[in-house]
Amino acid sequence: MVHYIAALLSMLLLFASCQENAKDLQTIAEAVPYEWTLPEEIIDYSIIPPDVMPQLFANTFFNGNMLSTYSVSNEKATLGRVLFYDKRLSRDNTVSCASCHLQEHAFATQDQFSAGIDGQLTPKNSMSLVNLRWSRRFFWDQRELRLEEQVLQPIAHPEEMDQDVSEVVLELGQIEAYGSLFEAAYDDPTITAEGIAEALASFLRALVSFDSKYDQGRPDGFSNFTESEERGRVLFFNNRCNQCHTSESFFASNEPTHNGLALAPGDDGFFIATGNAKDIGKFKTVTLRNIGLTPPYMHDGRFENLHEVVRFYNEGIQAHPNLDDRLTEELEIGGTPVRLGLSDQDIDDLVAFLHTLSDEGLVQSEKYANPFPH
Ligand code: HEC
Numbered sequence: 401m402v403h404y405i406a407a408l409l410s411m412l413l414l415f416a417s418c419q420e421n422a423k424d425l426q427t428i429a430e431a432v433p434y435e436w437t438l439p440e441e442i443i444d445y446s447i448i449p450p451d452v453m454p455q456l457f458a459n460t461f462f463n464g465n466m467l468s469t470y471s472v473s474n475e476k477a478t479l480g481r482v483l484f485y486d487k488r489l490s491r492d493n494t495v496s497c498a499s500c501h502l503q504e505h506a507f508a509t510q511d512q513f514s515a516g517i518d519g520q521l522t523p524k525n526s527m528s529l530v531n532l533r534w535s536r537r538f539f540w541d542q543r544e545l546r547l548e549e550q551v552l553q554p555i556a557h558p559e560e561m562d563q564d565v566s567e568v569v570l571e572l573g574q575i576e577a578y579g580s581l582f583e584a585a586y587d588d589p590t591i592t593a594e595g596i597a598e599a600l601a602s603f604l605r606a607l608v609s610f611d612s613k614y615d616q617g618r619p620d621g622f623s624n625f626t627e628s629e630e631r632g633r634v635l636f637f638n639n640r641c642n643q644c645h646t647s648e649s650f651f652a653s654n655e656p657t658h659n660g661l662a663l664a665p666g667d668d669g670f671f672i673a674t675g676n677a678k679d680i681g682k683f684k685t686v687t688l689r690n691i692g693l694t695p696p697y698m699h700d701g702r703f704e705n706l707h708e709v710v711r712f713y714n715e716g717i718q719a720h721p722n723l724d725d726r727l728t729e730e731l732e733i734g735g736t737p738v739r740l741g742l743s744d745q746d747i748d749d750l751v752a753f754l755h756t757l758s759d760e761g762l763v764q765s766e767k768y769a770n771p772f773p774h
């Protein structure tokens with residue numbers, strides 16, 4: 401049925417006919433292996449554990465990302481997976497999405513800033529890409545509304561991949577197997593920018609993570625937890641963390657919030673998207689799922705480890721007119737920063753709990769892995 405699912409697809413480049421192409425194809429051929437492996441059977445990318453479904457629907461919004469809740473096309477996600485790992489998306493074929501979004505780190509990196517093309521560093525910390533199909537907006541400052549538009553931005557960005565999408569279309573058009581992948585996804589072998597965007601977005605929507613130690617323990621009252629993890633769980637829900645990193649399933653919120661980090665002038669967050677002074681300093685209330693896998697922390701990677709993060713919430717929250725009411729003594733926006741009064745033991749326990757949110761399945765799953773030989 402699906403002819404692209406060969407155990408090994410060999411790539412053919414039509415060197416001769418492409419002399420006018422701006423790129424030196426010989427260099428490209430040397431830089432990138434022209435083969436990839438895909439499993440023999442079509443992978444089901446749409447699986448969501450049934451017990452999280454009600455929560456998920458509660459988080460469904462009427463926005464550009466909404467339809468994604470209902471289905472993910474396996475063929476589009478398969479194409480998206482290949483694109484996600486393909487360095488040909490960058491100008492000099494050295495950078496793929498996966499350069500800054502590594503599976504072993506829940507699709508983030510462990511660097512404060514990530515190296516894009518020519519070793520240039522991103523101005524912000526790379527973000528984990530799990531459960532984005534229920535995210536309402538994208539990037540730390542939440543400036544982007546639609547995943548399909550978001551995914552093309554790193555390709556064109558001069559410090560990330562620095563390549564015109566039309567150039568990518570030309571380049572992939574020379575690779576036979578991409579025609580087959582497009583045919584399978586869209587009933588048409590023609591490579592298009594829209595098709596690339598939709599496939600990448602489909603793969604991202606397929607990246608779901610609901611199989612952590614926390615999830616495994618939830619049905620029977622966390623009998624799998626150590627004493628420290630269990631104390632940490634209670635502390636998490638009694639110290640306001642869950643009020644922003646909300647919901648039993650997501651540990652995130654679709655509302656950007658000001659969590660009291662000291663910010664340099666110009667580091668304005670959501671204000672960039674709205675121009676409203678009330679949004680200065682608000683950032684995406686990111687998921688804490690897999691948080692143990694993605695140090696350093698915050699949009700600028702200022703904290704090296706989770707102990708530093710918890711100590712910040714315990715005693716380091718800064719006053720600001722937009723400081724979220726849930727982090728103030730008076731429970732008023734812009735109020736006095738709360739001091740949680742956690743002991744060293746409490747801090748250790750809270751950190752132990754945060755580590756239970758790591759999903760080894762996500763990190764090891766073949767269906768999200770790099771299809772290129774490496
Ligand atoms: C050079 C490193 C780099 C590369 C390459 C890169 N990213 Fe990112 N990505 C980042 C950084 C840094 C952020 C946060 C940027 C910001 O908020 O301004 C980010 C954010 C994102 C987000 C937003 C996540 C959220 O929770 O809102 C998505 C989605 C994403 N990247 C997908 C991709 C895709 C798809 C590609 C390949 C086409 C890609 N990235 C390539 C570094 C990179």
Ligand code: HEC
Nearest residue numbers: 640641644657659683684685686697698699709713724726
């Ligand atoms: C008022 C809402 C709010 C509350 C309450 C809150 N957070 Fe956060 N949290 C945020 C926001 C917003 C960010 C991202 C801030 C940034 O990077 O600028 C964040 C970031 C984090 C991060 C780093 C995420 C990453 O990927 O780098 C961790 C870990 C974290 N919070 C843990 C906690 C814990 C533990 C608590 C309870 C002690 C807590 N948070 C309470 C809003 C909140």
